[in-house]
Amino acid sequence: MSEDREILREIWEGNLPVCFTLVQEEVEADRPDPVSLMVSRQTYFPLVTDKVQKHFSQFTDKEKIEEMWLEYEGQPLKWHYPIGVLYDLFASADALPWNITVHFRNFPVEEILRCPSKDAVESIFMSTVKEADALKHKSQVINNMQKRDHKQLWSGLQNDKFDQFWSVNKKLMDSTGEEVFRYIPFRIYRRDGPYIQKLFKPSSDDGIDHTLADLLNIMMIDFKELVCGNLRVVIQGVEPALDTTLLWLSQHLSHPDNFLHIVILSRTDMIASNAPW
Amino acid sequence: MAAGSISEKKFAECAIHLLEKSAHQKDHWTGEKSSSGEVYLQKRCTIPCQLPMPTTRERTLSDSQNIKEPVEDLDEAVVQDNVSTSTSMVTFVYHVVYNASYAVPVLYFNAYKPDGQLLSLEEVWAIVPQHYQDRLREERWTFITQQEHPILGRPFYQLHPCHTSTLMSQIPDTPGSNYLISWMSAVGPVLRLEMSMRYGEII
Numbered sequence: 001m002s003e004d005r006e007i008l009r010e011i012w013e014g015n016l017p018v019c020f021t022l023v024q025e026e027v028e029a030d031r032p033d034p035v036s037l038m039v040s041r042q043t044y045f046p047l048v049t050d051k052v053q054k055h056f057s058q059f060t061d062k063e064k065i066e067e068m069w070l071e072y073e074g075q076p077l078k079w080h081y082p083i084g085v086l087y088d089l090f091a092s093a094d095a096l097p098w099n100i101t102v103h104f105r106n107f108p109v110e111e112i113l114r115c116p117s118k119d120a121v122e123s124i125f126m127s128t129v130k131e132a133d134a135l136k137h138k139s140q141v142i143n144n145m146q147k148r149d150h151k152q153l154w155s156g157l158q159n160d161k162f163d164q165f166w167s168v169n170k171k172l173m174d175s176t177g178e179e180v181f182r183y184i185p186f187r188i189y190r191r192d193g194p195y196i197q198k199l200f201k202p203s204s205d206d207g208i209d210h211t212l213a214d215l216l217n218i219m220m221i222d223f224k225e226l227v228c229g230n231l232r233v234v235i236q237g238v239e240p241a242l243d244t245t246l247l248w249l250s251q252h253l254s255h256p257d258n259f260l261h262i263v264i265l266s267r268t269d270m271i272a273s274n275a276p277w
Numbered sequence: 278m279a280a281g282s283i284s285e286k287k288f289a290e291c292a293i294h295l296l297e298k299s300a301h302q303k304d305h306w307t308g309e310k311s312s313s314g315e316v317y318l319q320k321r322c323t324i325p326c327q328l329p330m331p332t333t334r335e336r337t338l339s340d341s342q343n344i345k346e347p348v349e350d351l352d353e354a355v356v357q358d359n360v361s362t363s364t365s366m367v368t369f370v371y372h373v374v375y376n377a378s379y380a381v382p383v384l385y386f387n388a389y390k391p392d393g394q395l396l397s398l399e400e401v402w403a404i405v406p407q408h409y410q411d412r413l414r415e416e417r418w419t420f421i422t423q424q425e426h427p428i429l430g431r432p433f434y435q436l437h438p439c440h441t442s443t444l445m446s447q448i449p450d451t452p453g454s455n456y457l458i459s460w461m462s463a464v465g466p467v468l469r470l471e472m473s474m475r476y477g478e479i480i
Binding site (some may be wrong): 078080092109110111112114116119120122123124126127130131134135138139183185193194195197198199 | 279313361377378379395397398399417418419422423424425426428429430431432437441443
């Protein structure tokens with residue numbers, strides 16, 4: 001995998017400019033200035049929004065303040081998805097910076113998870129890494145790691161340290177025996193409905209490598225729409241060729257949680273946000 | 278299948294068997310199907326629970342601006358025996374969903390107060406029976422947490438599945454035994470889900 005280290009680094013360094021604004025109804029007196037941040041696509045909002053929380057909480061009624069949550073064009077943002085996935089799914093057709101609205105009231109309990117502390121983020125992140133390794137190596141790699149390796153994965157992500165993270169993560173991306181991965185950890189997102197996650201092997205029974213097209217075809221993404229160009233398939237902000245080997249994608253374009261997050265956008269998704277196609 | 282795990286087909290068979298037993302003794306398990314055709318089991322029941330009373334100290338701590346003490350303090354406060362509690366009727370909605378990654382069933386649930394308010398994670402931890410509290414204290418964030426329901430896409434509390442196959446490999450698989458019933462009898466009590474002895478009867 002070493003020859004592709006540059007790709008891993010490029011992916012890791014993917015950033016997004018985000019502009020946060022407090023929702024108008026919660027402004028007490030003076031309208032606060034927006035907060036602009038450059039955030040990593042790989043991380044999670046609660047890990048980078050302490051400053052946002054501190055800033056805006058001064059401008060709203062202290063008595064009514066609840067846990068902060070974020071919204072984009074009416075869509076509450078699930079903090080447990082990597083930031084890049086949320087952007088690709090909901091905002092990638094719109095102009096940058098990404099304008100996000102901040103709320104401190106009416107937490108949408110039926111839609112997004114509570115985030116009482118950074119422990120909740122670590123818990124979600126580590127349980128996703130563990131699930132990915134259950135799929136890839138029957139949990140053998142993650143279970144053979146020391147606790148400090150687990151901590152290193154987490155702190156590498158939290159502190160945006162590529163080398164620290166990858167020195168442990170490369171073990172999760174390697175093979176343990178003859179087969180590289182048992183199954184490819186992936187999730188397919190569309191704007192409507194929950195994500196799709198199923199078992200999918202990296203190659204067919206007769207040993208032919210599966211491609212991105214094979215996966216989408218079997219997961220019943222409308223293939224005709226796909227080849228006609230009516231659907232966009234976005235991973236880590238890029239649109240990989242559909243004949244790219246799935247295993248390669250898994251090893252290079254997965255998020256730090258070790259899942260390949262695939263966003264499918266239809267033409268109507270793009271029109272709705274007034275974007276040039 | 279590796280020891281302690283279960284195939285999706287076997288899961289479905291065990292689920293049908295469990296539903297028959299449930300109907301036979303007028304328990305309330307139902308089989309549910311999502312719009313995309315995935316199936317899961319559901320049971321709803323209301324149980325009196327001791328919930329911790331909100332204290333001013335907790336309120337201050339939950340406001341992340343004012344956290345001055347280490348977070349461990351919050352954990353301690355919730356599970357200490359001397360925290361004042363009040364009895365409340367809590368409505369539980371349990372879901373049993375098949376997890377293909379681990380090849381095991383997973384227990385999801387939401388719990389609501391009489392006014393319809395969802396129990397917070399601290400309140401959920403507090404209603405875990407006393408003799409599981411030691412384990413909970415050690416493994417707080419890898420035991421019960423809030424997760425996205427894999428079929429419904431909404432927040433649900435989840436009993437983490439990563440130790441299920443280890444647990445189930447220690448339970449002997451005798452002829453006529455039902456994996457789901459054995460598993461639920463073992464893990465259900467952690468979340469106040471009691472399985473009647475009558476599930477052991479042959480029908």
